[in-house]
Amino acid sequence: MDELPIGRRVAYWRGRRKLSQQVFADRLGKSKSWVDKVERGVRRLDKFSVLYEIADVLTIDVQLLLGKDPERRTDALNCIDEVEVEEIRAALERYVSMSKYFHAPVVPPPLPEFRKAVSHAWLTYQYARYGVLTRALPKLLRDAQAADAYYTGDDGQLAASLLGQVYQIASSALRKLGEHELAWLAADRSMAVSVRADDHLLAGVATYRVGNALLALGRARSALEVNVNIANRLAPGGTNGADPDRLSVYGMLLLQGAMAAARLGDSATVKDLIRGAEEAANALGSDQNYYWTSFGPTNLELHRAAAAVELGEGRQAVETHEQRIDKRRFAALLPERRAHHLLDIARGFAQIGDVHSAGEMLVDGDRLAPSEIRCRPIAHEVMSDILRRTRGAPPAPIAELAEHMGVGI
Structure with a gap:
């Protein structure tokens, strides 16, 4: 995308955020005509202050507007890329609860509808569909933050609970994909929000996510x-x-x-x-x-x-x-749990020198939940170890999985 004019990049990200030109203009404090001229290249964007305002409204890093769109990470095999990481980071770094003191809060989705969206996100995580989840997380985070800032009373407690859950989902997914610092940030945010939700058990689960993130950080x-x-x-x-x-x-x-x-x-x-x-x-x-x-x-x-x-x-x-x-x-457990376990057992077989069985565990895990095996850095380490210690050519299913994972033989 770096070859596009800056106006086209603005239009691209505005489209990704599903903002009309009018809504985008209103949030910038500009006219719709001004936005249209920028996107068509008629008006130049030569002030960094304006670029930063645009990036803030679009919740992206300003470098993306300047054409510094990083290449996809090869080690994540499109499970998550740097653009998506930056979108999630931008959403996590927003302080909507503070900005409501200075501006009218954005009207969020109705709580019953949003509650269903959060439940769907949990199931997306527990079915190990990490690529789908990471693409949905930025909007989910923004909607949850808007709800937390908007609702009061009992609805406010529910909104805080939903925001805490979204932070937990983000933390768990980011940890799986190797983004440990962001995983810790999301988990830490979930603890604070859980207190506002007045839910001790939600705070307990948030603590569990924090512990996971801390463990991943060593x-x-x-x-x-x-x-x-x-x-x-x-x-x-x-x-x-x-x-x-x-x-x-x-x-x-x-x-x-x-x-x-x-x-x-x-x-x-x-x-x-x-x-x-x-x-x-x-x-x-x-x-x-x-x-x-x-x-x-x-x-x-x-x-x-x-x-x-x-x-x-x-x-x-x-x-x-x-x-x-x-x-x-075991067969009744959700796919993420089962595939995660098979990855652990692959590590166990590797520890006792049975690399053939270790490879079979990875293949079985991949059949259950491909993202749990193909997207996780630890799985790449195990596969590399298996290939390095296998005498001769590895069995075809293991070699095929290694190719899908991008792990060299």
Whole structure:
């Protein structure tokens, strides 16, 4: 797009934002005629102050207007590119709740309609359709921020809850795709908003997302502390009930704490936290998706295997996969969970030197949820390791998947 005149680039991004010339002009404080002349190249844009105003309205980096449109990242295979990252970054860096003190808030979508959009985004994530999700996230973030700024009272609490959920969705997707700093920012925002929503369990799930982001950033000690501290506050018992929602959030906080402890090599703490989560899972009785956690007995075993991989105990992870996980219950889990687990087991097989089985796990995961395997940097690392250690030519399905992933043989 860098060969286009700047006016055409303005028109392009205005179209991406689904803004009419009149609405765009109103937000800039200009006339529709002025916008039309800019887009046709009749009027020059030679003031940086105006360019920055346009970029702010379009919620993009000003460099994109100047034709500095980065190439797509080859390692992400079009799962997410730098343009989409910048759009999400711009949406995350907006402070709509502050600007409402100076300007009338933008009228957001009706809350029932927007609630459905957020639920759809959660399912898009849990079905591992990351490319679809990242393209939808900028608008979803802007709509959620507008709702949070616009509604008051009970509607305001619901709007805050929905914004907190959108931040969590963004954090989870960005972490999967290797954008760890942005994942942390989105997760941190979700914690603050959850307080406004007056929902302790939503704040607990936000803490889980923060822990995930911290772990991805290599801050395992902080991830362990934040998850365990909030888990202790939400633990069933005393004035806290033992309803399914609370059991699910509490259990997932313990499991995330176990993953952080495993990264630290603290096997004793891993066992303690998994034992606590196991009690919650048994009390819940079956795998559920309260607060979008997918928590339950089967997901607990998936985390037991994943923690073993983090501890370097690949054989234990494989044994957990083969002996402790009920195949019928596993098949009932959502695609992201299943493919994520198969990626973990691929790592476990690689740790014990069985690169053929490791490759088969990646192929199986790709059949379930291609984006979970093709879009994640960790999966690329595993595939590279498999190819490097395979004697002779790899089996055709593994070679084909490697080609799709862009991993050289």
